[in-house]
Amino acid sequence: MPNTQEFEVVIIGGGPAGAATALTLARADRQILLVDKSDGSVFKVGEGLPPNAKPLLRDLGVMERFNRDRHLPSYGNVSAWGTPTLHSTDFIFNPHGHGWHLDRLRFDQMLREAASKAGTEVREETRMVKFVQVNGGGWQLTLEEKGKQAQVYCQWLVDCTGRASRVARNLGVKKSSEDQLLGFVTLFRIPDTALQSDRDSMTLIESTSQGWWYTALLPSERRVVVYFTDTDLETSKLARSVEGYTSLLDQTQHIYARLATYGYTLEGTPKVASANSSRLETFVGDDWLAVGDAALSFDPLSSQGITTALYSGLKAGEALQAHLSGDSDPLALYGENLSTIYDSYLHNRTVFYSYERRWLQSKFWQRRRLGN
Ligand SMILES: Cc1cc2nc3c(=O)[nH]c(=O)nc-3n(C[C@H](O)[C@H](O)[C@H](O)COP(=O)(O)OP(=O)(O)OC[C@H]3O[C@@H](n4cnc5c(N)ncnc54)[C@H](O)[C@@H]3O)c2cc1C
Incomplete structure (x- = not known):
């Protein structure tokens, strides 16, 4: 040829x-x-890279270079899932040690x-x-x-x-x-005038009536915040605009509190990502x-x-x-x-989805529960 x-x-x-x-x-x-x-x-x-990525990075021969890049160590997850109170899953007992953001x-x-x-x-x-x-x-x-x-x-x-x-x-x-899950991705920044800096590199997860949220601190010191819901639900229409997204965020307990504690402000508009x-x-x-x-x-x-x-x-x-x-x-x-x-x-x-039983009438949770 x-x-x-x-x-x-x-x-x-x-x-x-x-x-x-x-x-x-x-x-x-x-x-x-x-x-x-x-x-x-x-x-x-x-x-979010969990600790079990370590052997893979080693097998690929990139562990040393990866360590030099100074990604943010993450020591586990904190979640309000199935209950309004937070529970933590620490990587402390993980044989591979911590994960990373x-x-x-x-x-x-x-x-x-x-x-x-x-x-x-x-x-x-x-x-x-x-x-x-x-x-x-x-x-x-x-x-x-x-x-x-x-x-x-x-x-x-x-x-x-x-x-x-x-x-x-x-x-x-x-x-x-299996589903029509969408992620609405935003970035938040702490204003230069903030009195304290955010050092909490645990991933925070919170379920809500028509979906769930997470936030993670990034090495750039910004926070990524993502809301997940199904394409066909009203919440999916709402989450596309800054106003709608913020109104949904206001209904969270822990995610809202984490952002408010440090005075985070939203950068840009929500970006939609397929997450099914x-x-x-x-x-x-x-x-x-x-x-x-x-x-x-x-x-x-x-x-x-x-x-x-x-x-x-x-x-x-x-x-x-x-x-x-x-x-x-x-x-x-x-x-x-x-x-x-x-x-x-x-x-x-x-x-995992079956652990959440607070919103029995919610389409989002019904679709994912055991036996459905
Ligand atoms: C909201 C959200 C949050 C997530 N959070 C996590 C997390 O915390 N931890 C985790 O492990 N995973 C997470 N994931 C999933 C993770 O990002 C993906 O599983 C991972 O990126 C898959 O890697 P990949 O190489 O298969 O695909 P990708 O990383 O998507 O790479 C595909 C590449 O193909 C290129 N490409 C596409 N079409 C063409 C073309 N025609 N020509 C040339 N190039 C092309 C693109 O530019 C892209 O670079 C998340 C996903 C979403 C949506």
């Missing part, structure tokens, strides 16, 4: 899943291209840099706009960087495009959802596979998104490396592994 660059594997999406897949394959000396459309300047939600852009960038150092060609601010399967195997992709289009060819295409699942969906693979539980009907097909959120996505209550993205990236990389070396079984096992993770996640999700 003249004038077309060739790679063994092209990975679309440079979040944790894409970077972990690229890192694993590049270390096995495969020719990899990692493509991401973002320019790394827009705030990215998803900052990440500077998410720095974290994703660090992983892409590690992939690049291992030999991956990384193209940022580059969007995959089109792909076609070539007769006889492989793919031809059209990539766009700053308005300029280029063609590349690869044997394998890896979908790491996050919840959009761009590759798999374009191939007609169905994605099934969903999975592709299949994770592996002819010359393609899906990894991370593109394959299966979780309710953020689980705090499992980033670790699963890293884990599935590592496992996808190992399985594809084995496949390219002539052993096809690991790819099927990779798919089975993801199905098992999703089933066990769904079970835990139902159990």
Whole structure:
């Protein structure tokens, strides 16, 4: 194919899943291209990294670099869930120690840099706009960087495009959802004139009649505050405007108090993010596979998104490396592994939501309770 660059594997999406897949394959000396459309300047939600991420960061060989980046240590969660009073779940007894609140852009960038150092060609601010399967195997992709289009060819295409699942969906693979959860994401800042600074890096969670909230202190000393509710509920319409969002926030007890104590003020307007539980009907097909959120996505209550993205990236990389070396079984096992993770996640999700029994008539809680 003249004038077309060739790679063994092209990975679309440079979040944790894409970077972990690229890192694993590049270390096995495969020719990899990692493509991401973002320019790394827009705030990215998803900052809570639990302690069990540590072995994954070690396996990926990025622990030292991660420690140098000085993400904010987090020592657990405090939640008013099922009761109006706060209960804490401390990481103090966790064998891996504390977790972190990440500077998410720095974290994703660090992983892409590690992939690049291992030999991956990384193209940022580059969007995959089109792909076609070539007769006889492989793919031809059209990539766009700053308005300029280029063609590349690869044997394998890896979908790491996050919840959009761009590759798999374009191939007609169905994605099934358990719910219609949306997150309304805001940032709060302490005014320079504040008398005390906020040092509380526990994640605070509070359930309300039509959804739930969390807030986490970020390394930038801002607080991310997110309200979760279902798309079809009135609260979802309300949460889109600053006035509506603030009126819902005023109805919380602990989240409101945390922000008021330090005089936090809202920056900007609520940004809407899909937060439902969903999975592709299949994770592996002819010359393609899906990894991370593109394959299966979780309710953020689980705090499992980033670790699963890293884990599935590592496992996808190992399985594809084995496949390219002539052993096809690991790819099927990779798919089975993801199905098992999703089933066990769904079970835990139902159990956890069932702890909340204060709003028996609320649609939001009825939909999630055990037996419904
Ligand atoms: C409100 C909210 C709060 C969350 N909080 C947490 C939390 O506290 N802890 C946690 O573990 N998880 C959390 N998550 C989930 C977590 O953020 C995701 O699970 C994680 O980011 C998945 O990583 P990924 O690499 O699969 O996808 P992503 O991080 O979404 O990366 C996908 C990448 O693909 C790129 N891309 C997409 N389409 C194209 C294209 N056509 N061409 C090129 N590039 C493309 C995007 O630019 C993006 O960088 C939260 C999610 C939400 C919505």
